[in-house]
Amino acid sequence: MADVTRTGVSIEPELLKKFDRFIAKRGYKNRSEALRDLIRESLITEDIEQNRPVVATLSMIYDHHRPNLSNKLTEAQHHHHGNVLAATHVHLDDDNCLEVVIMKGRSGDVKHLADHMLSMRGVKHGKLVITSTGKNL
Amino acid sequence: MADVTRTGVSIEPELLKKFDRFIAKRGYKNRSEALRDLIRESLITEDIEQNRPVVATLSMIYDHHRPNLSNKLTEAQHHHHGNVLAATHVHLDDDNCLEVVIMKGRSGDVKHLADHMLSMRGVKHGKLVITSTGKNL
């Protein structure tokens, strides 16, 4: 782990008490860790807006009976193999698959690849989450 | 303003530097103020989930040529006058109005009233934001 410095924060006692209760419920062991998480979250929002390198996960539900869909999804991922790190496939029931595709790259590029797969016929639903590459975070 | 206490936060120097740059761009004069805003934001998310009293603003775009719509919106607001604090009306162009309705109450109640108005024919678009009553914040 990196070294840490200590900084002081001025805060109303009532607000601090509410925050301590809130983070205890979420499972945090200490206040610094919770505050660091809030800080990181705000920084990542900026990375996304500025089209910086990010890591992203696309979760898609699709119907595996749809002819050729599975092949088209695989092809799209290979075609953009520079942006695709890994994919995990889960069989949810007789009809439905979940495919989770892990991507890396500029936020604009990963959004475009996600849109391409989500727009395919038979892909019922999907969501993209964008997180950090972890560098300097 | 309430009294403040001072609490210490342990944080990696690199992360702190990035955060300071980020908040300077947003216009913050000091780090404590930015951290307090992050804390308040996280607490309000919980108020909403727990159906606690909140303040909310509904912004709707509608077509003022639609017969009777304006009356129906006004009636809905009067019918729930316990939840409606104020409404502001802006004439955007020949056809379009913006109506901003400020509400107060349990988050479930204000969501329900917002859904009711948003589903009316002629209301083209609308968004509800939920914020705090400001108490203990």
Added chain:
Amino acid sequence: MADVTRTGVSIEPELLKKFDRFIAKRGYKNRSEALRDLIRESLITEDIEQNRPVVATLSMIYDHHRPNLSNKLTEAQHHHHGNVLAATHVHLDDDNCLEVVIMKGRSGDVKHLADHMLSMRGVKHGKLVITSTGKNL
């Protein structure tokens, strides 16, 4: 109101049934109105991303005992009067005010003005919602 055309949509019967139940709960009288709202919502997301003209509402909670804050907020709004259409002020309790500022302009400009006001000391919380100008919607 504008003329309407009629277009056909192919849809699984089970999905249509769930959707009809869902929109009835939300208060919609007919399916076309609900679908038009979904379409408009998706278009507005694009207006925001593309920095097109939008209408926006900023809702801020602030402590009116904070010296000079009210003046600074008013000044900021006057300084950007080209982007500010109206402001509504609500007295929530002894300490807290809600100020709702209605803005118009490029999405980047209204975001910047909102950040400026939200970062002021004494502004406890705020949220910006961006909607459409209503044109061609």
Added chain:
Amino acid sequence: MADVTRTGVSIEPELLKKFDRFIAKRGYKNRSEALRDLIRESLITEDIEQNRPVVATLSMIYDHHRPNLSNKLTEAQHHHHGNVLAATHVHLDDDNCLEVVIMKGRSGDVKHLADHMLSMRGVKHGKLVITSTGKNL
């Protein structure tokens, strides 16, 4: 694939034209598919609010040098094995790992498990996305 029925939608020609341009950019081949995706998205929002069974993906960035963290994450997942379907691990750089945990269960339960892992020290950032089980969708 399931059978489909055909339903008519009344819509302003101008709005339809904008929507067609929008979905073409996103990669959709036809309008029905795009509308079905909007419908499914709105239904899933309700599944989450109503604490119904969902599928969820948690993406976490963490520092693999943090002593014992990896074990604690694995233990948490085993302890809730009824909710955890699979996990994928990606080595991002010398310090940072991405772990993607695929979960199934009531939306409240998967949120709770996600909070538990995200609050651990050394987990720098994480996001949970909730999607559908695909049933009746």
